[in-house]
Amino acid sequence: MNKAITEGLQLMPPPFADGLGVWSSGDGTPGSDTYDGAANAAFVPADADFAGCLEMQKTSGTQQLRYMGQTPLQAGCYLQIKARVKAISGNLPTVRMAAWAGASGGTHVTGLTEFGASVTLTNYGEVVEVTAIVGAGQRGGVDMVWGTAPTYAHVGLDLTGPSGGVVRIDDLEVVDITSAFLRDMMSMVDVRDFGAIGDGITDDTAAFQAANAAADGRTVLVPAGTYLLSGGMTFTEKVQFEGRVTMPQAAIFSLTKNFDLPNYIEAFGNEQLAFEKAFQALFNNSDHESLDLGGRRITISEPIDLQAIVPNITSFAQRRHILNGQFQVTGDTAWESDVVTSYATYSASNSRTLTAVGNIANIEPGARVTGNGVGREIYVQSVNLATQEITLSKPLYDAEGTQVFTFTRHKYVLDFSGFTKLTRFVMTNIEIICSAVGSGVLLPPSGLIFHMKDCWINRPRDKGITSHGTGCQGMLIDRCNFISDEGQSLAQDRIGIVVNANANDVKLRNNRATQFRHFAVLGGSNSTIIGNHFFHGDTATAGLRTAGILITTSYCSTTITGNYVDNCSIEWSNEHSATPDFTTGFSFAAMNITDNVFLCDNVAPWFGFISIKPFGTGHFIGGLSVTGNKFRALESNIDQVDVVDTTFAPLDMTRGKDVIFEGNTFHRINVPSYNPLVLEHDQNTAASTWVVETGGQLPFGGRARVCSSVVATSRLRTGANVTRWATPYVDLEQGSSGDQLHLNWEEPLYGDVTVKVSMT
Template sequence: MDWVDVRDFGAIGDGSTDDSAAFEAADTAANGQRVLVPKGTYFLGDHVTMSSEVRFSGQVIMPDDKRLHILRNFNLDTYYDAFGDEMLAFQKAVQAFFNSNEHEALDLCGRSLKVTSPLDMHAIVGNQTDSTIRKVIRNGQFNAWAGSDWDPETVTSSATYSTSSPLELTNVSNISQIQIGSLVQANGVGREVYVRDKNNASGRITLSQPLYDAAGTQTYTFTRFKYLIDFMSFDRVAKFIFQEVDFRCNGVASAIMLATDGDIFHCRDCDFTKPKDRAITSIGWGCQGMLVDRCNFISSELHQDVATRESIGINVNANDAKIRNSRAVRFKHFLVLHGSGHVIIGNHWFQGDSAGTALRTAGLIFTELNLKTTVTGNYIDNSFIEWSNEHDAFPDFSAEYSFGGLTLSDNIFTLNNGSTLFSFLSIKPNGPGHFVHGLSVTNNVFRSLDVRIDRVEKVDDSIATLDAGRMRNVTFDGNTFNNVDQITVNPVTLIFERTATEKNWVLEFAGYLPFEGDLRRIEGAVVEGFLRNTSNSEVFPMMSFNFNYGPDRSQCRMNFPDPVKGKVHVTGRMDNPI
């Protein structure tokens, strides 16, 4: 025989006698052979480690805080055979996974797990606060089943905010009822601000982001969404990977809440199917260096009009997220990103609706001023990119970087049945004095179907506008515009012609300049053919320029020693390139 029987080493299998020692004795005797657990119910009252391959015909019961380590055939099928219940098997496998360095992956063996309440990963593991060794959960499905355990919990409380402590709310009423991980909403609060921590005794809440206009005391709403997989109670989780997993939220659950700290969380080849509120939520710094590759995000609000949607795909607070080759369908917003150093490549997100309404929401939202971020090769469909500083307790420009460090290249922008006022890029300053310092928009295709739009970029001046006199290093070049009334180019070369002689030519650049900015520089002028004087003779005069000219500062005056006529190619720009 190539196996040993645990009963030969004293196992009883009556469901009450502790068979822990018998299991380990059988494992030692097996010496590389298999261990058989025959029919019966085996109570294991202590931690048990099995180094041999184990075959279960009977089942195991254990206290919640005791672990069964199966080292040779470590996968969910084995734990299901051991415990006879898929969810209990998953929990016991996760316990062992987090308490052993023997395995880099937990294979779900293609199983679909019926999940009736949020999986608190910290509570399941029980004895760990950190996880920093690479771990992978792969090849399975978490399937949320409807029930009251998924209902979001909402608390309304009075609290005070001061910019001197930009990450705190104080004097919070009902604080004991507010859960860590709750979304914070009130006047002057940016999107995707969460409760990172709280102190009931002092009445203080720690926020994930500062508030841009909430100084004083007001009423706040705190909403705790419920997640299939919840890492929040861990202090730190790093290098954790979900691979080929379907988070089937079914419109009743959200998908993943990250730990409050950590790095290199990775989802690859996963499906996020109809998350009720959020797909991936970060309430702290657990999103540092997060990777999302080849994932599919399907909103639970597919059939709702844009105006009624509330779900969001992913939020990021920290730096260096990489979102690549993924697809997102009809969320209110796909990505809300703070921090810098992000790489957004090869994705397709679209946010129109079946009703053909004109309203569109931002698919990609940046809330950091200086981004150091690239957005390349994406299909941005019926949505736009919004860039704000709503996570800034001091939103007015001060001694700091302003909007800059963003590259948009080789993307496809598409609009169906939108408004003529729609734009694909919107900058929204939450305080005065800001400007753009470092923006490259190159080799993109902007296409509107069914309606002509005014232009592809704009400033949302509902709170403040940009300082056009401080723009620096802005490039719009090589883009294609279809069904757009006014193309945007910077620097832009225009042709000006006079058929009657003039000494001072006033040249208009309005419209072409990004964000309808001022004409701040003339980079060059080339005469086409010859200039001619009042005698119609060819002349070769020196020319000079006054720019920032006219009531809107969008003109320049080209000056000659004597009146001339002809045709001149002039290159101007709305920024200082240096």
């Protein structure tokens, strides 16, 4: 690069032959004395070595020579000032090139070095070349490092040493030698050329900004060094890092043209810090929609509070996406759960609030709540210190009054809980290796459509994905793998939960989870659970099993289709209700369980694949479809596939409607279940009342409440073997359990009939 050529800059001072009126004996500024008519200076038109030159006698301690014209300086441009000098007579002086640093308005930029290396003349008549380089950057060979404040110079030289000697000076030259410093001028702009120091102390923000502005499509080079940036920096051009950047936590560092984690790692030298700065930029620049981790592993020693990284933002509603990388947990004490016990008061009339909470300052949002009458996966959504109140993620089913609650705050690799609301956040191809030390992801307290796809959460200590509020509304989890650290534990002893949700419209699709306590605890409605495989088995003989899917809302409007339910159950409860006794509504309704594979082995015979657990009295089934499923037990039979957990209350089987249990297959199930149920009854002796047993085949111990047909399949005969064409009337809900039918005939008959009976 040569600015004199490319931009027509006038760098060269005029020759001495043009007159000495523009050559100052001072600093070169307007009004300073010149050598025109001076007694100690004259122009020599002919010299053996110089075509024309200035002859000067040294008469002062530092004899100055400065061109009074302004030689322009541009950031990124390096100028060499050069003169050829020879001693003629008298004392031999020392020569150095020099310049005066000027800024706009003719002001002097002080505090700068304004001369180059000194050269002592040793022989008369010997031509000596003296040079110095002036420029913005602190580079090897630059004599006068001026930064970007000066915009012009008065160039010249100084004679120092003994006075009295006479020298001759050839015309001064000023040339652009920037190309000597830049490795590839067509593609690189070096921040040092714009005044960056890189000592970790000097603020290099202005130099970075100037280099970026000058790049104009080229790459900005940050060479070796440590560069302090006191404020934010947005690069609109590509950047290549050899050195490192340091800056305050709140300052934003944005790489708009090469925005990915590897470049941030190059810039900051630390993986976790690099991720934090990149995440900060992701939320603070509209040019960034996705953060590509570049396949890099980020080793983290403590939970990442993602909102603390972007303290200027508490709510965000634009789509943001991180992808293609791995987080690996190290450390120990930083990941220990914080446990607080405290008295608090609960009232069902204010069903999601704890009041008069003691020790509330130590209770954090996101803490899991346990205590008497507290359902599974209840969390602190928010804390109000002023009123000593806690807002809960869900109501408590039986906690009226004052009691001691325990609040356990697990530690998460990615903690979004500091945001008040976060909408449309996506994670793709991310692996979180929790190392049995930390948990995976804590969602924000509110928001929409958190989406995790093609991700792995490996060996979480307690939780995979936790919702402590409604940040799970519309959550999508697709094609993810969840691997437990509790594979050697018995199923009933495990604590790990893959995901919980409190809000509606959750989609769990094509995921795989192994050996957790629960795969999903869902407290909302309208959930879709499709194509997942969740395995919760262990090595025990006649072992216990836990729920793979736990639905905690009675009217759930949920579809469970095409899953592989492996050594676990689907449990349906109403534990997230402040008034668990049935009063009005649909009770347990709107559940569709279709085309799943159910498999178990080495389980207790009373295990059931589908369990309903009422937490209050008066409940019934108001809508359930179980169709097209394959139920199979290995090693030993189980009694039946459907059970009612009566720990708190039974179901009211005298009522209910819309229960369909058909098209399923049963292998090693002692009593298969059907509704409607088709029975073949063989009456061997003549009787006017035939007792038809359903044999427990109506689901959930259902009662024989409907008979839709009775068809004779053999000749109906009297005791005297006389054929009768007869029709009975039916008594429903007979027997102690109401699961029998009585067929009543006009006279005693015997024969065979097929009966179609239903529990609803």
